[in-house]
Amino acid sequence: xxxxxxxxxxxxxxxxxxxxxxxGTSCATAxxxxxxxxxxxxxxxxxxxxxxxxxLPSPGPxxxxxxxxxxxxxxxxxxxITGGWNAGVVITGACGGNGGNPIQAxxxxxxxxVPLTNGSFVAGNTYYLYVTGNPSDNSGPxxxxxxxxxxxxVTLKDFSID
Amino acid sequence: xNAKMKVLALALLGLAGYAGSAAASCPSSPVPPWSVxxxxxxxxxxxxxxxxxxxxRLDSAVSAGASGFASAQVxxxxxxxxxxxxxxxxxxxxxxxxxTLTTVANVFSATSSTTGNGINxxxxxxxxxxxxxxxxxxxxxxxxxxxxGSVPLPAGSKHVEFDLDxxxxxxxxxxxxxxxxxxxxTQGGLNTATPIGGIDSAFLGLAAPSDSFVATYAGxxxxxxxxxxxxxxxxxx
Numbered sequence: 001x002x003x004x005x006x007x008x009x010x011x012x013x014x015x016x017x018x019x020x021x022x023x024g025t026s027c028a029t030a031x032x033x034x035x036x037x038x039x040x041x042x043x044x045x046x047x048x049x050x051x052x053x054x055x056l057p058s059p060g061p062x063x064x065x066x067x068x069x070x071x072x073x074x075x076x077x078x079x080x081i082t083g084g085w086n087a088g089v090v091i092t093g094a095c096g097g098n099g100g101n102p103i104q105a106x107x108x109x110x111x112x113x114v115p116l117t118n119g120s121f122v123a124g125n126t127y128y129l130y131v132t133g134n135p136s137d138n139s140g141p142x143x144x145x146x147x148x149x150x151x152x153x154v155t156l157k158d159f160s161i162d
Numbered sequence: 163x164n165a166k167m168k169v170l171a172l173a174l175l176g177l178a179g180y181a182g183s184a185a186a187s188c189p190s191s192p193v194p195p196w197s198v199x200x201x202x203x204x205x206x207x208x209x210x211x212x213x214x215x216x217x218x219r220l221d222s223a224v225s226a227g228a229s230g231f232a233s234a235q236v237x238x239x240x241x242x243x244x245x246x247x248x249x250x251x252x253x254x255x256x257x258x259x260x261x262t263l264t265t266v267a268n269v270f271s272a273t274s275s276t277t278g279n280g281i282n283x284x285x286x287x288x289x290x291x292x293x294x295x296x297x298x299x300x301x302x303x304x305x306x307x308x309x310x311g312s313v314p315l316p317a318g319s320k321h322v323e324f325d326l327d328x329x330x331x332x333x334x335x336x337x338x339x340x341x342x343x344x345x346x347x348t349q350g351g352l353n354t355a356t357p358i359g360g361i362d363s364a365f366l367g368l369a370a371p372s373d374s375f376v377a378t379y380a381g382x383x384x385x386x387x388x389x390x391x392x393x394x395x396x397x398x399x
Contacts, residue, residue: 048307051278051357054200055235055271055365057298058278090231097278098363102202105231107373135370136230136266138298138310 023063023131025049027095030064030128033149039065040146043087043131048140050130053090054101060088060133060140064095067129067149069121075150076113077129084109085143086134095128103127107134116150188218197239197363203227204234205383206367213252213319213387214399221383222367224267228376235367241391243360246330247272249391250323250399251366253285255315255384261287264374269295269384271369272326275362281326281333284370285315285384295322297347299333300357307357313337313346319385321399328354328361342396364391 022041024030026049033039046061081087088107091114094100103121106114114129121127133141188208192199199206204224212219222234241247253269266286273280279300288294293315301309313335315322324335325345331352334345368384390397 051300052271052273052280053231053278054233055237055268055273055363056231056233056370057268057271057282086230088230097276098273099278101198101200102231102233105202105229107230134230135268136372136375138308140307 023065025063027064027128030066030095033065033067033129035149035151038146038148040144041131042142042144043133044142044144049097050095050099050132051097053092053099053130053135056102056135057138058099058132058135059138061142062130062132065129065131066095066126068126069123070151071123073116073118073121073151076115077147077150078111078113079106079108079131079145079147080111081109082144082146086137086139086141087143087145088132088134089114089129089147090132091127091129093125093127099128099130107136192220192236196236198237200237201234201367203229203232204368206234206236207383213254213385216387220367220386222386223381223383224368224371224376224379226376226380228371228380230370230372232371232376233365233367233369235365235369238364238366238389238391239362241272241361241364243274243276243362244328244393245360246325246327246393247361247391248323248325248393248395248397249364249389250321250397251389252319252321252387253315253384254319255285255293256317257382258285258293258379258384260291261285261293262374262378263287263289264372265378267371267375267379268369269386270322270364270366272361272364274359277357277359279357279359280361281324282370283322283324286312288314292316295335295337297324297333297335299326299352299354302353302356303331303351309333309349309352311347311349319387321388323397325396326354326361328358331355340398342398364389
């Protein structure tokens with residue numbers, strides 16, 4: 001039984017790392033992301049399902065990811081934009097027509113970082129990370145991207161060794 | 163005040179409400195009467211020197227290095243799925259000198275909490291060293307999804323007022339114009355009901371700045387005052 005629990009726990013940790021997906025095209029399908037893992041996608045495959053982030057417009061299509069903050073967060077979400085489109089990445093505490101006020105965010109056309117500053121997030125709470133167009137660009141920019149997540153620890157539910 | 167305006171009455175207490183405290187110092191926080199003050203990569207402050215002769219005004223500035231997600235806004239959540247929304251505020255951007263076509267930032271938005279869509283007002287340079295106010299409204303009848311345009315914003319402290327009839331698909335804007343029958347721009351035939359639904363929140367202050375705006379004006383405040391919102395009647399001044 002202990003071996004089985006161990007195997008299940010390892011599988012649960014390893015499985016997210018195998019995923020290399022595009023993110024969710026709705027709040028319901030927001031893709032869960034894990035620490036220090038690479039992700040990629042293309043916002044032109046989605047729609048502008050988030051109309052605003054607080055008082056900020058969301059002029060471009062959106063892809064949604066989510067994570068549960070651990071006791072400590074840190075480092076950066078390192079974002080690489082393909083083709084120089086005017087991108088934005090924002091982390092908020094909600095998902096919906098209005099995604100809520102930014103907790104952390106950055107914009108750029110090449111490579112940029114979104115800080116996961118410890119203290120900005122409450123352990124155990126779910127946060128949403130959106131890849132979208134720069135709110136200052138009314139043209140509705142979209143395109144391909146990849147990013148590597150920083151430290152958003154996932155709580156290990158169970159683990160034992162014989 | 164008629165009954166139809168009652169729900170929005172709290173918004174009337176906005177920045178104009180500080181006139182009553184002229185003898186005292188300005189409040190340290192915009193909340194209350196505003197619902198939320200959560201600046202991100204920017205600052206908001208209530209300071210002495212109202213634009214309408216009252217005691218205090220709102221100063222709003224973006225921070226150095228801010229992104230396009232910067233928000234130096236105060237938020238009013240008193241509207242409730244309003245099918246028609248009229249608002250007025252005063253703005254003075256004289257401290258933001260020599261704008262260009264690429265110095266762009268939002269100054270006001272009113273949105274639905276359900277769809278996130280609504281109206282956004284922004285300032286941008288006209289290419290000749292003056293500012294203009296643009297309006298972008300979610301419109302399902304427009305192939306781009308938006309109805310947009312702009313009007314000049316002269317120097318000094320100016321009144322900006324608009325009337326967005328979400329259900330009826332009508333929009334008008336007055337800029338330092340106190341004649342209800344003669345808006346600077348009026349447009350019908352919009353489909354705003356589908357993409358917007360109704361107005362639930364209003365946001366006043368600088369937001370969504372372009373990189374050029376941040377590089378040129380970080381730390382320099384735009385000034386706001388005299389916010390007022392209603393359902394149906396012209397506000398004027």
